[in-house]
Amino acid sequence: PSTTNFQVMGETNESNILEAPSLQLGGSGYAYSEARRNFADKSVTIEVMIKPDELNDDMPIFSHGSDGKLLQLWVTKDKKLKAVVDDTMLVGKNVIDFKSFKRVALVLDNEKKKLYLYSDGQDAVLNDVTYSGYGHIVFGATNLSDIAKVSYFKGRMLQGRIWNRALDLATLNSYGNQLLTGYEMGLTDYYPMNEGSGNYATDLAQGAHLMLEGASWALPRGMSLKLDKNRVNEKTQMKGLQLKNEYFSEFNAEKDYTLMFWFRTVDKTGTLFSSGSGRKTDLGAKNNFFI
Numbered sequence: 273p274s275t276t277n278f279q280v281m282g283e284t285n286e287s288n289i290l291e292a293p294s295l296q297l298g299g300s301g302y303a304y305s306e307a308r309r310n311f312a313d314k315s316v317t318i319e320v321m322i323k324p325d326e327l328n329d330d331m332p333i334f335s336h337g338s339d340g341k342l343l344q345l346w347v348t349k350d351k352k353l354k355a356v357v358d359d360t361m362l363v364g365k366n367v368i369d370f371k372s373f374k375r376v377a378l379v380l381d382n383e384k385k386k387l388y389l390y391s392d393g394q395d396a397v398l399n400d401v402t403y404s405g406y407g408h409i410v411f412g413a414t415n416l417s418d419i420a421k422v423s424y425f426k427g428r429m430l431q432g433r434i435w436n437r438a439l440d441l442a443t444l445n446s447y448g449n450q451l452l453t454g455y456e457m458g459l460t461d462y463y464p465m466n467e468g469s470g471n472y473a474t475d476l477a478q479g480a481h482l483m484l485e486g487a488s489w490a491l492p493r494g495m496s497l498k499l500d501k502n503r504v505n506e507k508t509q510m511k512g513l514q515l516k517n518e519y520f521s522e523f524n525a526e527k528d529y530t531l532m533f534w535f536r537t538v539d540k541t542g543t544l545f546s547s548g549s550g551r552k553t554d555l556g557a558k559n560n561f562f563i
Contacts, residue, residue, distance in 0.1 A: 292466075292490065292491065292492035293466055293467070293468035293489050293490060293491045293492060294323075294373075294428045294429060294430045294465055294466060294489070294490045295411070295412075295428060295429040295430070295465040295473060295484075295487060295489065295490070296428055296487065296488045296489055296490035297411075297412040297424065297425045297426060297427060297428070297429065297487050298426060298486070298487070298488070299325075299424050299425070299426035300424055300486050301412065301413075301424070301484065301485055301486025301487035301488075302410055302411060302412035302413035302424065302425075302485055302486065302487060303410070303411045303412055303463075303473050303482035303483065303484050303485070303487050304408050304409060304410045304411070304413075304415075304482060304483060304485065305408050305409040305410075305461070305475070305480045305481070305482055305483075306408070306480075306481075306483060307408075307409075307480035308406060308407055308408055309336065309406070309407070309408075309409055309434070309460070309461075309480075310406045311336065311343065311403055311404070311405050311406070312403075312404040312405070312406065313382060313402075313404060314382055314436055315379075315380060315381050315382040315383065315436065315437050315438040316343070316379075316380050316382075316403070316434065316435065316436060316438075317377060317378070317379045317380075317433075317434070317435040317437065317438060317439045317444075318334050318343075318345055318377065318378045318379075318433075318434055319375060319376065319377035319378075319390075319431075319432075319433045319435075319439075319444065320333060320334065320375070320376065320377075320411065320429055320430070320431060320432040320433065321373040321374065321375045321376075321429065321430040321431045322347065322370075322373065322374060322376060322425075322427060322428070322429055322430075323370055323372065323373045323374070323427050323428045323429075324347055324370055324425065324426065324427035324428075325426045325427045327347065327348070327349045327350075327351060328349060329349050329423075330346050330347070330348045330349055330354065330423070331346065331347055331423065331424065331425045331426060331427075332344055332345070332346050332412070332413055332414045332423050332424070332425055333345045333346060333347055333376065333411070333412070333425060333429075334378070334409075334410065334411055334432075335410040335413065335414045335415040336405055336407055336408070336409055336410065336415065337405035337406070337407045337415060338405065338406060338407035338408075338415070339406075340358075341358060341403070341404065341405030341406070341407070342356055342357065342358055342405065343356070343357055343378075343380070343403050343405055344356040344357075344414065345376070345378040347368070347376070347425075348363065350367065351367050351368045351369075351370065352364045352365070352366065352367060352368065352395075353366075353368070353376055353378075353389045353391060353395050353396075354389075355378050355387055355389055357380065357387060357401050357402075357403050358403065360387070360398070360401055362387055362389060362396050362397075362398045362401075363396065364389045364391065364395030364396045365395055365396055366391055366392065366393070366395045368391050368392075373428070373430055374391060374392075375391070375431070375444075375448050375449075376389075376390065376391050377389070377390040377391075377439070377444055378390075379438050379439060379440075380401065380402075380403055380438065381438035382402060382403075382438070383438075384438075385399065385400050385401055385402055386398065386399055386401060387401040388438075390441060390444060393441065394441055409434065409461065409480070409482070411425075411429060411432055411463075411473075411482065412424060412425040412429065412487060413425065428490050429465055430464070430465050430466065431451075431463070431464060431465060432461070432462075432463035432465055432473070432482075433447075433452070433459065433461070433462055433463070434459075434460050434461040434462075435458045435459055435460065436458050436460050437457075437458035451464065452476070453476075454476035454477040455477075459477050460477055460478060461475050461477050461478060461480055462475060462476045462477040463475055463476075463482055464476065467489065468489050468491055469489060470484075471483065471484050472484065496534075496536075531545065533545075543563070544563045545563045546563060
């Protein structure tokens, strides 16, 4: 029987989140959707991972609304969450440690008319709160029409998610540190914010991509192995890195393999990779290489 070689590539919602790259907001930019969302008479959950820079003032994380209607999530200068729904304000009781990315969430339960704030756990709750706004989705700034009064976020963001359901703490935690597929029930907008390049943050749920205005990407510093030719390995008395022989023992004239790596050096000469000394007099020299 014939054999078909194929490869299936994809992503499940069990993959762990990596911190970088991430959306970088410098205190004067933001990311917003050209599409508008109607939250009138609906439950909504806003969650995102943030790592703010030094907090010298309150900073907006998320904004939505128009014509006097406001739905906003803030982080205060004393490292607490704050929600604004029209003329109503709710401030969390917990001080958040931002040494690394932290997931924060605002949940508005339309049926129960309750507003919740979550960080590591439930921060605060307020009764008799409803919202009926319509407008663009904005991350990193307030959506006020008066530019002089706009506030901005300074720091990094990851994994922006908007749901048309009120998620409880257990559900938030079940999704919290996992990548999503974009097809989860009630997920209306999903922004991984990990593209690392380009002018948009992609929406993997419904395609309402975020346009970056004055925002950029934070890229991780690369990691590398440093080899010092003047330092001898005490165990092997060899300089450099030696690959185990068993990984290459099965290769022969019928098999190919590729070795690829990046390097940077200040030396004008030196050995990058070899399986021998490079001398013709070596035993089996025709099967060795020296670069």
